[in-house]
Amino acid sequence: MVKAIQIRKTGGPSVMKWQDIDLPAPGPGEVQIKHTYVGLNYIDCYFRTGLYPLAGFPAIIGMEGAGVVEAVGPGVKNFRKGNRIAYAPTLGAYAQKRNISAASIVKVPRKVSDKEAAALMLKGTTTEYLIRRTYRVKRGDTVLFHAAAGGVGLIACQWLKHLGATVIGTVGSDAKARLAKRNGCDYPINYNKEDFHEAVMDLTNGKGVPVVYDSVGKTTFSKSLDCLRPRGVMALFGQSSGPVPKFDPGLLAAKGSLFLTRPSLMGYNGTRRELEASANALFDVVASGAVKVKVNQTYPLKDAVRAHKDLEGRKTTGSTVFRV
Numbered sequence: 001m002v003k004a005i006q007i008r009k010t011g012g013p014s015v016m017k018w019q020d021i022d023l024p025a026p027g028p029g030e031v032q033i034k035h036t037y038v039g040l041n042y043i044d045c046y047f048r049t050g051l052y053p054l055a056g057f058p059a060i061i062g063m064e065g066a067g068v069v070e071a072v073g074p075g076v077k078n079f080r081k082g083n084r085i086a087y088a089p090t091l092g093a094y095a096q097k098r099n100i101s102a103a104s105i106v107k108v109p110r111k112v113s114d115k116e117a118a119a120l121m122l123k124g125t126t127t128e129y130l131i132r133r134t135y136r137v138k139r140g141d142t143v144l145f146h147a148a149a150g151g152v153g154l155i156a157c158q159w160l161k162h163l164g165a166t167v168i169g170t171v172g173s174d175a176k177a178r179l180a181k182r183n184g185c186d187y188p189i190n191y192n193k194e195d196f197h198e199a200v201m202d203l204t205n206g207k208g209v210p211v212v213y214d215s216v217g218k219t220t221f222s223k224s225l226d227c228l229r230p231r232g233v234m235a236l237f238g239q240s241s242g243p244v245p246k247f248d249p250g251l252l253a254a255k256g257s258l259f260l261t262r263p264s265l266m267g268y269n270g271t272r273r274e275l276e277a278s279a280n281a282l283f284d285v286v287a288s289g290a291v292k293v294k295v296n297q298t299y300p301l302k303d304a305v306r307a308h309k310d311l312e313g314r315k316t317t318g319s320t321v322f323r324v
Helices: 042-049 114-134 151-163 174-182 196-203 221-226 250-254 272-287 301-312
Strands: 002-007 016-021 030-040 065-072 084-087 097-101 105-107 142-145 166-171 187-190 209-214 228-236 259-261 295-300 319-323
Touching (some): 030 114, 030 301, 042 301, 065 114, 084 114, 105 272, 114 151, 114 228, 114 272, 142 151, 142 196, 151 166, 151 174, 151 319, 166 174, 166 196, 174 187, 209 221
Parallel strands (some): 142 166, 209 228, 228 259
Antiparallel strands (some): 002 016, 030 097, 065 084, 084 105
């Protein structure tokens, strides 16, 4: 039997249970993979709590993983048994083994470990689309990135520096400020000690920034808009503090003809071509040494309840993975 973390109802971390599941042979177009590592991401909490709907119960959450192909279903030509692979974002990762569409996975290059791949795929490809496609950051740009010491934040700070940007980042403690700075954040702002809007305006001589990347949501959204220069871009890609309150779109005009987008990884890497291009760009920048993966927490997969409590309690930094 295969073990997996299942949920039968939405709710707090305790709804997750380590249980046996039946796993059939891979179907047409599928491969069966044995996970070595699975990534932990805040979106997992959204599915667990019901903020993002699940198709039905029992359900297995988790959006990214890395491992080895164990079996290949009919019609699969580009993968074979023994291939090292990784994927994101495909629900169902919290399991020792799983079947998955071959169109959803990519081969992992030799210079990238399974642990790195599991920590990278969702956060790294999210960073890729945000800074190269949602708003294409140019050398000399000054950007604001919230949660700069988080999993996406640490990857983004490094990649943004590689692109030649000046990075302003918000964090929740002095320790996280030091961590963000070590990873390329030029100006970490501890929002528990200073007003990030005032700090951003001081750092930009009152001009504001061309883009704000915000995964926090409710508690940062309003002031984030105030940090933008005219025609600036607000990329709201998460809501760890809660959903943004409803507002009149006319506010965007009043604040300088701003652009607001709510992007998602599924929307940007919805085709095989997009997925491969995004993953290749990510693996290239990691292989070059410009971006280093910070896996600061590792839990056994069966301890998912504890991991979710730590994540939601803001006790984690950088990336977190499950060892399978």
